[in-house]
Amino acid sequence: MPSWPKERRLLGTRVTRLEAPLKVAGRAKYAYDQNLPGMLQTAVLGSPHGRARITRLDLEAARRMPGVKAVWTGGGPGRELRHHGEMIAAIAAETLDQARDAVRKIDIAYEVLPAVVTEEDSMAPNAPQLVREGNVNVRNNEGRGDVPQGFAAAKAVFEGTFRCRVVTHCCLEPHGAVAQWDGDRITVWATTQGIHDVKDGIANVFKVSPANIEVICEHMGGGFGSKFGLEHEAVVAASLARDAGRPVKLMLERENEQTTAGCRPSAVATIKIAADESGRLTAFDATTYGTGGIGGGAGFGLPFMYRVPAFGRKHSDVRINAGSARAMRAPGHPESSFLMESAMEGLAVKLGLDPLDLRRRNLPADSLWQKQLTLGAERIGWPERLPTGSQTGRLRVGYGCAVTGWWGGGHDSNARVAIHNDGQVEVWCGTQDLGTGTRTALAVVAAETFGLQPHDVLIHVGRASYPPSGSSGGSSTIGGVAPAVRTVSETVLGQLFERLAPALDAAPADLEVAPGVVRVKGKPDQSLSWKDACARLGAQGLSAEGAKDKSLAGGGCNGAQFAKVEVDVETGIVRVRKMVALQDCGLIVNLLTAESQVYGGVVLGIGYALYEERVLDRDSGRMLNPNLEFYKLAGPGDMPEIEVIMQDLPERQVIGLGEPPTIPTASAIAGAVHNALGVLVPSLPLTPANVLAALGEV
Amino acid sequence: MDGSEPGDGQGFSRRDFLRGAATGAVVSSLVGQASAADPPAPSASAPIVSGAVTAQLMVNGHRLQVVVEPRTTLLDALRDGKAPDGKPIDLTGAKRVCDRGACGSCTVLFDGKPVYACSVLALDALGHAITTVEGLGDVDRLHPVQEAFVQHDALMCGFCTPGFVVAAAGLLKANPHPSPEEIRRGLGGNLCRCGTYSRILEAVAEAARTGKGA
Numbered sequence A: 001m002p003s004w005p006k007e008r009r010l011l012g013t014r015v016t017r018l019e020a021p022l023k024v025a026g027r028a029k030y031a032y033d034q035n036l037p038g039m040l041q042t043a044v045l046g047s048p049h050g051r052a053r054i055t056r057l058d059l060e061a062a063r064r065m066p067g068v069k070a071v072w073t074g075g076g077p078g079r080e081l082r083h084h085g086e087m088i089a090a091i092a093a094e095t096l097d098q099a100r101d102a103v104r105k106i107d108i109a110y111e112v113l114p115a116v117v118t119e120e121d122s123m124a125p126n127a128p129q130l131v132r133e134g135n136v137n138v139r140n141n142e143g144r145g146d147v148p149q150g151f152a153a154a155k156a157v158f159e160g161t162f163r164c165r166v167v168t169h170c171c172l173e174p175h176g177a178v179a180q181w182d183g184d185r186i187t188v189w190a191t192t193q194g195i196h197d198v199k200d201g202i203a204n205v206f207k208v209s210p211a212n213i214e215v216i217c218e219h220m221g222g223g224f225g226s227k228f229g230l231e232h233e234a235v236v237a238a239s240l241a242r243d244a245g246r247p248v249k250l251m252l253e254r255e256n257e258q259t260t261a262g263c264r265p266s267a268v269a270t271i272k273i274a275a276d277e278s279g280r281l282t283a284f285d286a287t288t289y290g291t292g293g294i295g296g297g298a299g300f301g302l303p304f305m306y307r308v309p310a311f312g313r314k315h316s317d318v319r320i321n322a323g324s325a326r327a328m329r330a331p332g333h334p335e336s337s338f339l340m341e342s343a344m345e346g347l348a349v350k351l352g353l354d355p356l357d358l359r360r361r362n363l364p365a366d367s368l369w370q371k372q373l374t375l376g377a378e379r380i381g382w383p384e385r386l387p388t389g390s391q392t393g394r395l396r397v398g399y400g401c402a403v404t405g406w407w408g409g410g411h412d413s414n415a416r417v418a419i420h421n422d423g424q425v426e427v428w429c430g431t432q433d434l435g436t437g438t439r440t441a442l443a444v445v446a447a448e449t450f451g452l453q454p455h456d457v458l459i460h461v462g463r464a465s466y467p468p469s470g471s472s473g474g475s476s477t478i479g480g481v482a483p484a485v486r487t488v489s490e491t492v493l494g495q496l497f498e499r500l501a502p503a504l505d506a507a508p509a510d511l512e513v514a515p516g517v518v519r520v521k522g523k524p525d526q527s528l529s530w531k532d533a534c535a536r537l538g539a540q541g542l543s544a545e546g547a548k549d550k551s552l553a554g555g556g557c558n559g560a561q562f563a564k565v566e567v568d569v570e571t572g573i574v575r576v577r578k579m580v581a582l583q584d585c586g587l588i589v590n591l592l593t594a595e596s597q598v599y600g601g602v603v604l605g606i607g608y609a610l611y612e613e614r615v616l617d618r619d620s621g622r623m624l625n626p627n628l629e630f631y632k633l634a635g636p637g638d639m640p641e642i643e644v645i646m647q648d649l650p651e652r653q654v655i656g657l658g659e660p661p662t663i664p665t666a667s668a669i670a671g672a673v674h675n676a677l678g679v680l681v682p683s684l685p686l687t688p689a690n691v692l693a694a695l696g697e698v
Numbered sequence B: 001m002d003g004s005e006p007g008d009g010q011g012f013s014r015r016d017f018l019r020g021a022a023t024g025a026v027v028s029s030l031v032g033q034a035s036a037a038d039p040p041a042p043s044a045s046a047p048i049v050s051g052a053v054t055a056q057l058m059v060n061g062h063r064l065q066v067v068v069e070p071r072t073t074l075l076d077a078l079r080d081g082k083a084p085d086g087k088p089i090d091l092t093g094a095k096r097v098c099d100r101g102a103c104g105s106c107t108v109l110f111d112g113k114p115v116y117a118c119s120v121l122a123l124d125a126l127g128h129a130i131t132t133v134e135g136l137g138d139v140d141r142l143h144p145v146q147e148a149f150v151q152h153d154a155l156m157c158g159f160c161t162p163g164f165v166v167a168a169a170g171l172l173k174a175n176p177h178p179s180p181e182e183i184r185r186g187l188g189g190n191l192c193r194c195g196t197y198s199r200i201l202e203a204v205a206e207a208a209r210t211g212k213g214a
Ligand code: FES
Pocket: B095, B096, B097, B098, B099, B100, B101, B102, B103, B104, B105, B106, B107, B116, B117, B118, B119
C-alpha cells in the first residue's frame, strides 16, 4: 500500500518553482507566444450591441483585403446577438494588423433590439423574453426544519439585503489557441485548465481520432475557472487553420476577453436571520437572485458555514444581455460568504455580541476553525478593536473576520515514472500547471520518494498525450497528481529494490533510500550510491505507469481570515491595513507555493471587496469598462501587510487549496468596515460611492 | 537572436525609410509608467513613411532588422515582427495583455527607463537602446532581480512576471536603494491577476538590499 513517508525530508518544505527561471527570463512559451512557421494571426468582430439582430453580413470586401487567408462566421442575417462582444466573425491573415484591417471591411448591419441589462428589469412582468425558456428560473428547492418556530424562539432577529456585483476573471493571458493541421492530424496549443477536455472536444467537433490529436499547454497565463473544455476560440482557430491550410493563432483582444470570456455572477439576498440568548442561530430565511449573463446560472449556497437548524430559501437565476458566467475561483462561495457574514454582522449588533464570539458559537467546538479564530484574533490585534459604531473621527479603524471551508477532494490521475541508468528520474503526467506550482509539486513528491533533489527530477506536464489526468478545477489537482506520482514512484522503487537486492545481499523489503543512496535498513554501510545503483539497470532502465492510490488524497479544509481596515468617512475610501490568513490543506507538498496560493486568494478577495465591478450601460447593455484601466484590479500600491499562516496536518493526506483562501477575504474586510463605521455597506465593491451612500452622505 | 548583429547604437537606415511615401508624421506616443520620470523625447526628426519598411532597432545590445509599418508598436515588432528574410523576431517575453498602457505586462527598458512597449511605436524606438526581459538575463545567468523573483516565489502563472522584472530592474537602476513605499510606487504601473504582489515587493527589496539590483 502506498503511503506518505512518516519522516518528510522535502514534503512541506519551501521549494522554488522548476519553471521559475524560464518565466522570469521571459523564455517560458505560452500559447500566446507561439510563432510557428507560416502562422496566420486572427482578428475577431464582436457584437457592438447588447442585443441586436444581424440584417446584413457581406464578407467579400474583407476577404479581398491584403493578407487574408481564411474567414469564419457564426451566421449571418437573422442571427440574434445576445451580448456585447459575442463573436460574429473571425479573419485570419498574414499579420494581425492585416486581420484587423479586414475586420473593419466587414459589411454588416444590425437591427438593434431592446436590451435587458439589470436583474430587476429582467424579472419585471413585461420584460422582453431573451431565450425561449424565459428569463427567470425559480428554484424553491431548499429548506430544513421549522422556520417560523425558529424565528419565534429567537432573542434577536436581523433582516437585510446585500448584493455582490458581477466581476470578470481578467486572465492576463486571454482565451485563445494556436491550431496546426497536418493532414488529418491536429496540434492545438491551448491556454487551458483541461488539456484532455480540449482533446476530447476537438475529436467530437472535427471528427478526428483522439490518436491524431495533441494538445499542448506548457504554461498558461491564468484561468481562475474560466478555461475549461474546448472553447469557442479554439474551435474557430482550428476551423480557420483547416480552411487556410496554415497554422492559425487566435487570441482574444482585451475587450473581447472582458466581455465574453466569463465572469462571476451577481448575487443578491434578502436575509432574515435569528439567534437565541446564547447566540446560537435558530432560523434563517433568504430570497435570493443573481445573474450569470445570457447563460443565466447564478448559483450560490445559503446559509453558509454556520449551522442553522431551520432555514428556507427561494432563489432565481436571471438572464440578462451580458456575457455568460463561468466558474470563477470558488464559484458561488465568496458571494455566499459576503451575504452570510454580512447578516452575521448585523445579528451580532442586535445581540450585543462580539461578532467573533457569534461566529465561534455557531461553529463546532472541536473544529480547527476555533483554533484558527483564536490565533488569527491574536495576530490581527482583535483586543484593540473598538465597539462597532463607537468612533467619531474622520479616519476610523475596524476589524473583521470570516471563516472558509472547501469540501472537494482530488480528481483521478495517472502518471508514468522512469529511472534511467544514469540515475535521471523522469515523470510524465497529463496535467497542466496553471501557475499553481503543479510541476514543482510533482518534483517534490518524486524526489522525496527516490532520495533526490526536486530540481534534479525531469517533470513533463502539459500534453494530452501524457498519462491522463483530470481538469484543474475545484482545487482537485494536487490531490490527483501528487498521489499518482507517489503511487507510481513507489512501484518503480519496488522494482529497483528487486533488482538491487542480490547485490546488496538483502531482501528487497529490507532496502530503503536515503539522500543519494540505496541501502539496507539499519546497515548504512551496506549501500550503493544512487548513480551506482541505477548504473546496474541496463539500457532499458525501469518504468511504470499507473493510477493514483486514492488513500493518499484527502478532502475538505478549513480556514479563517482577519482584516484590519481604515476608512476615511469624508472620502469614503477604504484602505486595508493588514490581513491575516490561516489555512489548512492537509499534508503540505510545497510550503512556498502553498503560501503563494493563499496570498493570491487574499489579493483576489481584496479586489472583490473594494474595486471590481463589470459596469454595463443601462440602455444598450454594452460593457463600459472592458479593459484594465476602468475595470479596477488591486495593484501593488493597494497591498496591505498580509500574514499567511499555513497549518500542516499530514494525517489528513493531500488536499487542494486554490479556492478556499479567496472565499472569506471580502467578508472579513466588509466586517471590518462595519466595525469602523457602525453601518453595514450593503453592496460590494466597497467603493467610496457605496460607503458614502451607506453613511447617508450621498 | 535571428536577424541581428552586434550593433553600434545607430541602427536606423534613413534611406530605407524615405523610400516609403510621405503620408503622415510618425507620432510619438510614448507612455511612461508610474516609475518612469519623463518619457524619452521623440526622435528629433521623425521619419515620414507609410507601408512596410525595414527598421533597425537596437535591442538587447544587438542591431535587429525588423519589418514594420508606421503603426506597428514596439511590442508587436518584438513579439510578432519578422526579419526581412521572414524569420520571426520571437522576443515574446514582453506580453500583450491590455495593449493600451494599463497593465505593464509589456514593459521594456527604453534607454534604461521602463516604458510600455504597447504604447511606443516601433519607429519611435529608432536610435534608442531597448532592453527586453530576455536581455536582462537568461535562465543560467539570471539578473539579480530575476534571481530574487525565483527565490521569493514572486510569480505564479508568470504572465505578468517579465513586466514586473523589467519594471523592477528599471526602478533599481534609477534608485538603487528604494524605500518600501518607493518600490510600491515604482511598480504601480504593473498588474498581476494571480496576486503575487507581496512576494514581488519582498523580492525587489531583497535585490535592492544585496545591492546587485542595478
Ligand atoms: S500590454 Fe502594454 S500596458 Fe498592458
